Amino acid sequence: MKILIVEDEPELAKSIKAFLESEGHICEQVSNLSDALHLVDSIFDIVVLDLNLxxxxxxxxxRKVKSKGIKTGIIIVSARDSLDNKIEGLELGADDYLTKPFQMAELNARLKSVVRRVHFKGDDKILFNELTVIPGEILVTVNNNPVDLTKKEFDLLVYFIANKNRVLTKTGIGEHMSKDFMDYGFTDDFIYTHIKNLRKKLLKAGCGDYIRNVYGVGYKFTDAE
Amino acid sequence: MKLLTKTSLNFISASIFFFLLGSLGGYYFIRYAVNKFLNNELLGAKRIIEQLDATESFHLSYADVTLDTLQSKPIYTDGIFNDTVVVNPQNGLYEFYRSFTFDKHFEGGTLRYSILRSTAPSDLLVMKFTLMLAVFPILFFMILYLVNRASIKHSLGVFYDTIKKLKAFDVNKVNKLELMTSDIDEFEQLNEVFNAMDKKIKEDFEHLKEYTENTSHELQTPLAIITSKIDELLQSENLTEGQIKTLAGLMDTVSRLSKTNQALIYLAKLDNRMFSDEEEINFVELVREQIQLLDPMIEDKNINVDFISSGACSYIMNRTLANTLIQNLVKNAIRHNKIEGYLKVDCSEKSLTIANSGDPLDVNAEELFERFKKAGSHPQSLGIGLSIVKRICDISGIDIKYECIDTEHRFILQKAILEN
Incomplete structure (x- = not known):
């Protein structure tokens, strides 16, 4: 994937670039609007875009990307979390909106989801050993046998597979899980139950035990021994 | 009480008092003048009588004279004026008379002269005068009052318009106040002050909003950098258990910091009333939705949910706020619940009650809605959720009450009685 990162904060830009490159993407990074407007003329698969430049x-x-009709996915990354900003961005044609601070795993999951939506129109499959996930149909199969998961568990599994082999903290997973409904003033402490249920269902369907606990602070989805 | 009513009432009551006093004074003055006139007439009659001999008969056109023979010595040598009532022999009615009585000594006895003069014609006159004195000023005063009232009302029109527009004042609205112009200097000055205030308040409000956004941005970006750096470190190979735990702890702390910051910004937004779109919210549906979303937590603690809905529980408010309100309350009820405890929701037309089992409260119930007050030291609680709940209730016109009976905690939401 060819990704353009538009972020004026050098340290954050460096982190995002390093992370995306470690995931095997080719990245260009600019730190102001005029460079960004100039660069989007060439083809990018995804633009990671900060609003305050x-x-x-x-x-x-x-606006420019959408007016040209280029097939580019756009993920807005902004410190502004007001609903108006979100709605404006999404109405203009951005594909996702991520509020700072975010974890790289979250950006990764959103990125993959946008790639699926924009470039595969949602009809691709995510394969991981005996696991097959079809996001377009919200379907999970283990050795071709469907597994009945709740929406939250399904979401969690997609998130895990998108971030396979990474240490995911409980906080990060919690933030991911609560993204649909903003809650203020509480942290999320119920991811444990979701993970427990997901693990139980996958094991029961004959799937390997890929969700590993990392010293009680987080989880790692991996098939490594 | 309206200014117009108040001044009118004062005017009317003072006027009535003084007119009554004036009419009474006028009546006595006329009465006095009429009596004086009658007395003069009676004295004139006396002078005529005195010139005549006792035996002569007198013919007075305007008064009657009666004579009595007294055995004693004269008593009223100078004469005395009196008001008397005499029965008219023709029709048996009482009639009022002014009398002058004097005694005159003759050889062989005393004669008492009583000169009577009917007051009927003058009484009528007095009555007419008094009536005139009362009725004309009252008429005059009423006309004056009505004209005055209309004139004041007209002049106050600008003032009432200003009040009406100020009542509808909302910092969230962009349009200007647009007050009427007046030819009265005081009102013109008042409106100028209000216009200037309107401009200033809106400017300040804009600055505050910008400040809120900027604070958020300024704090969230460094937090994002810290988060990404910790994440980077966390993914390195060959970390010891201790190092991973330290990094995860750091991540947690940064997350808490960020959430607290977000919650405070949210509270600031609530205080600035940035959520102004309102619609009808069905609370039965909303609570059910939230309970469903939190189902894993409920299952985890094996909490028994008891949902009673005895009526359509709906209220007009902002949807985002309603969501946050119910979510925070339900989460609170689950978080502070016991294992195998219960959660009771009672929706009725008038109120919504969310009750849960739990440990007795160890902070003061009144302080429960204050920021950073938390029961015990629940690690996941930021101590800000309930103060958000309270603020949402305040700005949406909902009365929220907290009750703790033994080990049951209850939050009761009711429509606030609007004070005008």
């Missing part, structure tokens, strides 16, 4: 609003990039 030193020389203007990042939404200009969304």
């Amino acid at each position: 030193p020389d203007g609003n990042g939404l200009e990039v969304v």
Whole structure:
């Protein structure tokens, strides 16, 4: 995948770039609006876009991409979490909106989901050994036998597979799980139950035990011994 | 009480008092003048009588004279005025008379002269005068009052318009106040002040909003960098258990920091009333949705959910706020619940009650809605959820009450009685 990162904060940009490159993507990084507007003329699969740029609003990039009809997925990454900003960004044609601070695993999961939506129109399959996940149909099979998962468990599994072999903290998973409904003033402490149920269902269906506990602080989805 | 009513009432009551006093004074003054006139007439009659001999008969056109023979010495040598009532022999009615009585000594006896003069014609006059004195000023005063009232009302029109527009004032609205212009200097000045205030308040509000956004941005970006760096470290190979635990602890702390920051920004937004779109919210549906979303937590603690809905429980408010409100309350009820405890929700037309079993409260119930007050030291609680609940209730016109009976904690939501 060819990814354009538009982020003016050098440290954050460096982290995102390093992370995406470690995932095997080719990245270009710019730190202002004019460079970004200039660069989006060439083809990118995904643009990771910050809104508050030193020389203007990042939404200009969304406008330009959408007016040209280029098949580029756009993920807005912004510290502004007001609903208006979100709605405006998504209405202009951005594919997802991520509020800072976020964890790389979260960006990764969103990125993969956007790639599926924009480039595969949702009809691809995620394969992991005996596991097959079809996001378009919200279907999971183990050795071709469907597993009955709740929406939350399904979401969790997609998140795990997108971030396979990474240490995922409980906090990060909790934030991912609560993204659908903003809650203020509480942290999430119920991911344990979701994970326990997901693990139980997968094991029962004959799937390997891939969800590993990491010293009680998080989880890792891996098939390594 | 309206200014117009108040001044009118004062005007009317003072006027009535003084007019009554004036009419009474006028009546006595006329009465006095009429009596004086009658007395003069009676004295004139006396002078005529005195010139005549006792035996002569007198013919007075305007008064009657009666004579009595007294055995004693004269008593009223100078004469005395009196008001008397005499029965008219023709029709048996009482009639009022002014009388002058004097005694005159003659050889062989005393004669008492009583001169009577009917007051009927003058009484009528007095009555007419008094009536005039009362009725005309009252008429005059009423006309004056009505004209005055209309004039004040007209002048106050601008003032009432200003009040009406100020009542509808909302910082969230962009349009200007647009107050009427007036030819009265005081009102014109008042409106100028209000216009300036309106501009200033809206400018300040805009600055505050910008400040809120900027604070969020300024804090969230460094937090994002810290998060990404910790994450990077966490993925390195060959970390010891201790190192991973330290990094995860750091991640947790940063997350808490970020959430607290977000919650405080959210509270600031609530205080600035940035959620103004309202619609009808069905609370039965909303609570059910939230309970379903939190099902894993409920299952985990094996909590028995008892949902009673005895009526359509709906309220007009902002949807985002309603969601946060119910979610925070339900989460609170689950988080502070016991294993194998219960959660009772009672929706009725008038109120919504969310009750849960739990440990007795160890903080003061009144302080429960304050920021950073938390029961015990629940590791996942930021101590800000309930103060968000309270703020949402405040700005949405909902009365929220907390009750703790033994080990049952109850939050009761009711429509607030609107005070005008």
